[in-house]
Amino acid sequence: MHILILGAAGMVGRKFLERLARDGHLGGKAVAKVTAHDVVAPAKPAGAAFAFEAHTGDIAQAGAAAALLTGAPDVILHLAAIVSGEAEADFDKGYRINLDGTRLLFEAIRAMPGYHPRVVFTSSIAVFGAPFPEAIGDEFFTTPLTSYGTQKAIGELLLADYSRRGIFDGVGIRLPTICVRPGAPNKAASGFFSNIIREPMSGKEAVLPVSDEVMHWHASPRSAVGFLVHAATMDTGPLGWRRNLTMPGLAATVGEQIEALRKVAGEKAVKLIRREPDETIIRIVAGWPRNFSAKRAESFGFKAEKSFEEIVRVHLEDELGGKLGV
Amino acid sequence: MHILILGAAGMVGRKFLERLARDGHLGGKAVAKVTAHDVVAPAKPAGAAFAFEAHTGDIAQAGAAAALLTGAPDVILHLAAIVSGEAEADFDKGYRINLDGTRLLFEAIRAMPGYHPRVVFTSSIAVFGAPFPEAIGDEFFTTPLTSYGTQKAIGELLLADYSRRGIFDGVGIRLPTICVRPGAPNKAASGFFSNIIREPMSGKEAVLPVSDEVMHWHASPRSAVGFLVHAATMDTGPLGWRRNLTMPGLAATVGEQIEALRKVAGEKAVKLIRREPDETIIRIVAGWPRNFSAKRAESFGFKAEKSFEEIVRVHLEDELGGKLGV
Numbered sequence: 001m002h003i004l005i006l007g008a009a010g011m012v013g014r015k016f017l018e019r020l021a022r023d024g025h026l027g028g029k030a031v032a033k034v035t036a037h038d039v040v041a042p043a044k045p046a047g048a049a050f051a052f053e054a055h056t057g058d059i060a061q062a063g064a065a066a067a068l069l070t071g072a073p074d075v076i077l078h079l080a081a082i083v084s085g086e087a088e089a090d091f092d093k094g095y096r097i098n099l100d101g102t103r104l105l106f107e108a109i110r111a112m113p114g115y116h117p118r119v120v121f122t123s124s125i126a127v128f129g130a131p132f133p134e135a136i137g138d139e140f141f142t143t144p145l146t147s148y149g150t151q152k153a154i155g156e157l158l159l160a161d162y163s164r165r166g167i168f169d170g171v172g173i174r175l176p177t178i179c180v181r182p183g184a185p186n187k188a189a190s191g192f193f194s195n196i197i198r199e200p201m202s203g204k205e206a207v208l209p210v211s212d213e214v215m216h217w218h219a220s221p222r223s224a225v226g227f228l229v230h231a232a233t234m235d236t237g238p239l240g241w242r243r244n245l246t247m248p249g250l251a252a253t254v255g256e257q258i259e260a261l262r263k264v265a266g267e268k269a270v271k272l273i274r275r276e277p278d279e280t281i282i283r284i285v286a287g288w289p290r291n292f293s294a295k296r297a298e299s300f301g302f303k304a305e306k307s308f309e310e311i312v313r314v315h316l317e318d319e320l321g322g323k324l325g326v
Numbered sequence: 327m328h329i330l331i332l333g334a335a336g337m338v339g340r341k342f343l344e345r346l347a348r349d350g351h352l353g354g355k356a357v358a359k360v361t362a363h364d365v366v367a368p369a370k371p372a373g374a375a376f377a378f379e380a381h382t383g384d385i386a387q388a389g390a391a392a393a394l395l396t397g398a399p400d401v402i403l404h405l406a407a408i409v410s411g412e413a414e415a416d417f418d419k420g421y422r423i424n425l426d427g428t429r430l431l432f433e434a435i436r437a438m439p440g441y442h443p444r445v446v447f448t449s450s451i452a453v454f455g456a457p458f459p460e461a462i463g464d465e466f467f468t469t470p471l472t473s474y475g476t477q478k479a480i481g482e483l484l485l486a487d488y489s490r491r492g493i494f495d496g497v498g499i500r501l502p503t504i505c506v507r508p509g510a511p512n513k514a515a516s517g518f519f520s521n522i523i524r525e526p527m528s529g530k531e532a533v534l535p536v537s538d539e540v541m542h543w544h545a546s547p548r549s550a551v552g553f554l555v556h557a558a559t560m561d562t563g564p565l566g567w568r569r570n571l572t573m574p575g576l577a578a579t580v581g582e583q584i585e586a587l588r589k590v591a592g593e594k595a596v597k598l599i600r601r602e603p604d605e606t607i608i609r610i611v612a613g614w615p616r617n618f619s620a621k622r623a624e625s626f627g628f629k630a631e632k633s634f635e636e637i638v639r640v641h642l643e644d645e646l647g648g649k650l651g652v
Contacts, residue, residue, distance in 0.1 A: 091491065129568075139466060140467060141468065142467065144486075145567060157470070165417065
């Protein structure tokens with residue numbers, strides 16, 4: 001089996017590659033080759049037995065997508081995107097990569113007669129825009145409040161239509177906020193959801209810019225990789241032409257996050273959280289979806305954590321080798 | 327006031343032009359000029375006191391949209407589209423005109439600094455795909471089952487994002503099936519909804535290919551023009567960034583349509599309907615939306631007929647000068 005990953009150097013892409021290297025197969029089929037693309041060179045994961053081809057470049061450039069499809073990969077994971085803040089700051093760049101780049105990939109597949117790969121497209125809960133119901137159901141409409149969310153919603157529509165037309169076999173997955181994000185604190189407005197867990201677990205301070213009542217929708221990096229694996233291997237027949245699914249996740253308040261941290265890492269860790277309200281972040285976060293009812297994806301076998309404590313423990317196991325630093 | 331109409335030679339465009347000629351104003355502002363575009367030359371409506379400029383051509387060609395924006399029209403009605411059947415038969419043409427054409431128009435507006443026109447985009451109930459609830463509400467998701475519906479749903483997303491970004495002031499209106507369509511019977515799968523009223527009222531036979539129980543969502547051509555006028559002149563503030571609205575309409579079964587015909591045109595007219603079941607049309611129609619709850623548009627002042635008898639009487643007044651031909 002040959003797998004193509006666009007956006008392979010990102011956090012989710014890297015974790016997916018690590019899992020592939022560990023498993024050696026995808027859905028029971030041995031992985032012979034991975035083609036990995038990103039704007040910076042993706043690294044071959046340690047211990048991988050498969051052939052690995054790294055590509056860098058701009059997916060919206062003429063011919064780029066066709067070149068990546070050399071060898072007709074069986075599965076394509078399209079994780080590449082200009083993220084929310086940048087797509088909002090740079091209108092042209094966001095539309096060029098997130099809309100045109102996606103469409104060019106789909107068109108390059110269409111240009112190969114008889115080729116019918118599985119395409120997994122990572123969408124986002126940013127396709128939804130406030131005001132929201134208590135929990136956003138599977139049939140709620142997409143009224144994004146960012147250009148990024150708009151571009152993802154358009155990608156979903158294209159994915160469904162190209163699937164319906166028999167061009168490829170697509171599955172769109174709307175990822176929750178990934179928590180605990182490994183690595184250094186970043187400046188994303190959502191960064192604090194991870195920072196307040198990750199940093200204290202390593203004995204470092206973290207800033208909490210919102211109140212304990214703020215609720216958000218989370219899944220661990222391990223679950224995100226699980227979503228990709230399942231989307232790449234599932235039977236798509238039962239989906240019909242409704243190819244885009246809100247992934248399951250866990251709605252937790254910041255207070256519940258802190259309680260989970262206390263259980264796993266103790267009071268000393270919790271003391272490292274410094275409350276420093278930030279009006280800008282408070283306002284941004286207020287417009288975000290908080291809670292979902294992702295019954296459809298669950299009915300098709302997608303699984304996420306059931307408590308925030310589980311999410312904290314996944315971080316402890318997968319990133320800290322089971323050892324607390326506090 | 328200067329108005330630009332794309333798709334001005336179509337049925338709705340022509341009726342809108344006739345109304346403009348009759349009224350002489352739009353929302354109380356005198357109409358000085360109309361720029362009218364279509365693939366065939368739009369005709370100046372009889373009695374129009376405004377300047378009239380007809381354009382023909384391909385809106386997806388480089389520079390076409392910019393040329394149409396000469397003089398910076400205050401209101402733009404974007405009614406142009408490759409229709410459902412053709413967009414399904416010709417994948418490239420549908421995406422080129424319905425998606426690229428729309429985006430190029432929006433981009434041409436964006437390229438004019440300080441310009442901020444009202445843009446009215448006619449979308450369609452084809453953005454929805456079965457299975458449906460009993461009545462489709464304002465927050466139901468868009469999972470189109472045609473490429474046309476996909477392209478319209480994408481147009482809606484772009485319209486909302488360009489409005490949010492301050493590029494123009496957009497309103498998207500999802501039209502019901504227009505009934506009674508004037509003119510000759512056409513081959514559209516939905517044609518019979520109009521044929522079974524229009525033809526008997528002129529003493530001609532009409533074929534009914536489905537059962538009396540089939541329910542559908544209708545509004546008269548007069549209402550459609552009313553939607554356009556209201557969308558072009560309404561206060562858009564209360565819409566927020568949810569710029570796309572399902573227009574009000576009337577859910578009626580074929581049996582109710584026939585009863586209305588009987589009331590207005592008598593038993594002699596009803597006898598001209600020949601029942602001739604067509605499995606293909608029965609199957610196509612079964613996948614179409616039947617009924618909506620269009621509360622949001624109603625709350626913003628959009629109005630349609632309340633009974634199918636009203637729809638029949640509108641046809642009698644507007645198309646037959648009040649005189650039955652049966």
